[in-house]
Amino acid sequence: MQFVAFERSKQGTGASRRLRNTGKTPGIVYGGSAEPQMIELDHNALWHALKKEAFHSSVLDMELNGQTSKVLLRDVQYHPFKQLVLHIDFQRVDEKTRLHMKVPLHFSGAEESPAVKVDKCLVTPIVTELEVTCMPADLPEFIAVDLSTLQKGASLHLKDVKLPKGVTAVVRGSDRNPALVSVVPPAAEIETPAEAAPAAEAKGKGKGKK
CATH class of the missing domain: 2.170.120.20 (Ribosomal protein L25, C-terminal domain)
Known part of the structure; x- marks a missing residue:
């Protein structure tokens, strides 16, 4: 699966909130030999991608600045009750590392x-x-x-x-x-022994009467 990401320059809670208000989701890409990179993604496209099982368990192609790199989805933070992705983390994939x-x-x-x-x-x-x-x-x-x-x-x-x-x-x-x-x-086989016990007990009490 392939998705498009964009560079994100501003950090912090306020910057992330303003980003979400414009229909974007803040994220980060880390791992490998490169430094962690702040990114942003289109929220609607990301929301639909997250509904697909393969997006969570496959090596993904991330297009950033005209270049494509291999990444894995590592963490997603959702809003407690809104249909909103607050933040997303990706890890770079090294083809020679397990x-x-x-x-x-x-x-x-x-x-x-x-x-x-x-x-x-x-x-x-x-x-x-x-x-x-x-x-x-x-x-x-x-x-x-x-x-x-x-x-x-x-x-x-x-x-x-x-x-x-x-x-x-x-x-x-x-x-x-x-x-x-x-x-x-x-269920019938499981319940039978339990049901049989009271019946046997009642029968035993009946025999003791004169």
């Missing part, structure tokens, strides 16, 4: 799985994005996760997912193979 990014997971095939189609289980994603490390050229827009083979009583874990070439998952904590999707039996 990236750490969170990539969206796209789940498909759950309705065709034996867990859902046969056993009427409830399939629920536990996470919707995965932290990965890779070279910029290998960064995927998303990671596809096929759920069509899910079985009752078996959740889907990280090692069950085939990652794109050159992409490695970043796992934190002691669990090296975390669950990504849970498979829960039908």
Whole structure:
């Protein structure tokens, strides 16, 4: 994805407020060998770009002063209740340096799985994005996760997912193979044991009467 940015000369709260009043959003680009650079973007164009998943998880082409450079979206500050972007941060991308990014997971095939189609289980994603490390050229827009083979009583874990070439998952904590999707039996099966207990208790009390 490509977007256009412009140099921003004035800094400070007052300057940023005046900038927003003219339909612009203040931002900054940092990283790499160059100094941090203050920028501004057209707010409406930025607002629509931020609605696209790829804008958050892809290497972006930023056009500034007639030159294009590779950047990543790193932070967005929104107004608490207005549809307004207050500030945005981008990081320059070095094509020879590995990236750490969170990539969206796209789940498909759950309705065709034996867990859902046969056993009427409830399939629920536990996470919707995965932290990965890779070279910029290998960064995927998303990671596809096929759920069509899910079985009752078996959740889907990280090692069950085939990652794109050159992409490695970043796992934190002691669990090296975390669950990504849970498979829960039908509600009727879960409620049955709880319902059976009071009935059995009542039956036992009845036998004790003379």
